[in-house]
Amino acid sequence: KRTFKLKLGLFGWFLKGFLNTRCTSRGLVSLQRRAHPPMVFLKTHRTGSSTVQNILFRLGERESATFAFPSHTYFEWLFRAAFVDELPEGSSQFDLLCSHMRLDLREVRKVMPQNAVFITVLRDPIKTFESVFGYYTSTVPAFLTAHRAAAIEGKSALSVFLDSPEIFWDPKEPRNGLAKNPMSFDMGFNNQKWNGSWPEDLAQLEEAFHLVMIAEHFDESLVLLGALLGLEHEDLAYLRLNVRAGNSVTDLDENMQAKVRSWNVLDTLLYDFFVQVFWEKASQFGMERLKAEVERLRAFTEDVRRKCVSRAEVPPGELEDLLRPWQTETATIVGYEVQGNLSLQDQGFCIRMMLPELQYHSHLYFKQYGRDMRAAPAE
Template sequence: MSSNCRLSLLGRRSRRQWLHLIVFTTAVLFVYVVVSRALNCSNTQSVIRDWSVYPVDTPVFQHNQTVVSDSALRHQIGKEEFQHVAFLKVHKTASSTVTNIIQRFGWKRHLNFILPSSSPNLISQNESITEKNILHMDKDETFDILCNHVLYDQRQFSKYLPKDTVYIGIVREPFAQFVSSVYYYKFKWSVPYLTRLPNNAPIKYLLQNPKQYEPKRCENSFTKNRMSVDFGLPKELFYTTDRKKILPYLRKLHTEFKLVMIKEYFDESLILLRRLLGWNIQDIIYVKMNSFNYVARVSYRDRHLHKQHSFLDYCLYNYFLQVFWRQVRQQGEDFHTEVSYFRQLRSAIEDFCLEMKKNSALHRTVFEAKETEFHSNFIIDKDICGLLMLNEVEFSTQLKWRQFPHLRIRGNRI
């Protein structure tokens, strides 16, 4: 056999071997992907429970209406629920959604709220609680909850709230919070200093000319260190970039707030909140509130300028982001499983409520979530859906009417 023939045969044999190797490797990878997906699907399905929608008058609903009592569930969790809560409602951080959760909790238990005296939902944008900006209870009654906009001042808060009050806050990535504020307060609320900005590039013009647009007093601005304003940081800190001067106050806040939620990790924050307060999982179900759709034009330079513009907010956010993850690491192994389960449950309930809002024929149905390791059996009906989708102005008004019946005006809000 000639040398050319041998080389040809060897080449064919080599190509055949390579082809077999490729086919074998492909088959192995295919099996691996299929098995991995099956395992992942199994892990996901392990936290999906039997959720059903029943007509109110069916025997199935009547039979499953009560399975495990709330007190039994709290015993299972290991603590009684806290009912004295101060939530610092920070601007444009998903705080309206949290406010609805807390208002719904207090409404169900007939708790007393600190409520604004002259606005449906706003105690103050530029000061803390005073004798004049809230409605006062009878002398023999006490307040339980605070969750409307007001600047934080621990001394003022403690004058009106019980000693065992749990303080909760929330923060958001500073640039995202800033952009949201610009568009929300310029285009929805027409705040004067923001309406002067060009409509086509408000972020760019504000950050390049802050002295031309920003109010002189920090508490009058919605767009410069607003989270730090809401948290009541001392005014002298707004004019420094010395972290050594800023850090002591952040540590002080850490001792006063049991939890500062992170908007970017909202569901994780709510599970921490539930565990901290000993609440039930149905207490923290939510439908997103007060969202404002916009398309922002931003650049890398805008982000860079904003770090100088709102330096204090970055310090605040980064500090409590570290604290947050430390708290998450201290949770048990079931924490992330509960977060995953909660996301699925919440999404299913939101879909049910939104569909009920569109279709009046569904008003005679209920959503049932059967008992799991995370909650007792509970239902969501038309009334609960109504509360879930009640905005903060409407909810605050309803709370005022119940706490102070004499303020109610027939057929109108206060």
């Protein structure tokens, strides 16, 4: 992924006035910093994780949290403590780790305090794999080879891949990690095949993660997240980020869905396990209470959207650089246009909510270290 050099120009001017404010139904109010526990958010691929990350970015920035950022662009391989940039001057610990990574619990715990709260999000494996394939067609070798074969056969690239995935997938190619069981890969599992350690690994994850959010129950997940961290509805209001345009999504018939499940059987096991865990936590919270809180969160979020968004699902060519999501070669990622006639403080809040990951990451990194992110070392 490329990076953005966003220093303090117009972007900083917008954001500067919002460091100690929050949006409520009555507008923006002054906010004193509240203490939340340190957090680790395992950002999984194509699960709605960019939306969750944006919530945490906003929370962390407002409360002057110290972020554990990768020293070069993004974490790409199995996580290592050495990948994290240095603790900035004046900070005693890292408060938030919420970048993409491939999980290694022991290494993460070397970086984050012992009382860190671990959260992540999972999504229906069929939807996840379709989205991973469409988004990363040009960068995952197995997908790219299928894409080239499909051009010759006159079929969709995904259908060609699913007909004979073993033909295209080389497990020894490190860039093929997302080509099979991508959520299991992100979790640090052996994503190639079932092995005897899987039940033990699942139990270890269940013990480590305080909350595994479920994308199909996103608002319910946010309510549980809010209860876990002591957040209010205004902290949890969101816009869905990094969303593909409708013509970039492949419709899957029942036959293709069955092939996705067969190819990603470990992701299905992982997802089904944590769906059950999720509803156990929801039951402990109280189902009627959960339903009522979800309704209140949705009503508040809708108010914020009306306040902030002039246009949704805006094509990238119609967006200014600040709000234009990163585009892949095979998927169109749409964004938002901010409402006009807002006060400076309201602009700061609204722009943050719709700010794409790379731009927000670059801004927070520069703010924390006073420099741009370093490029990845040349191979």
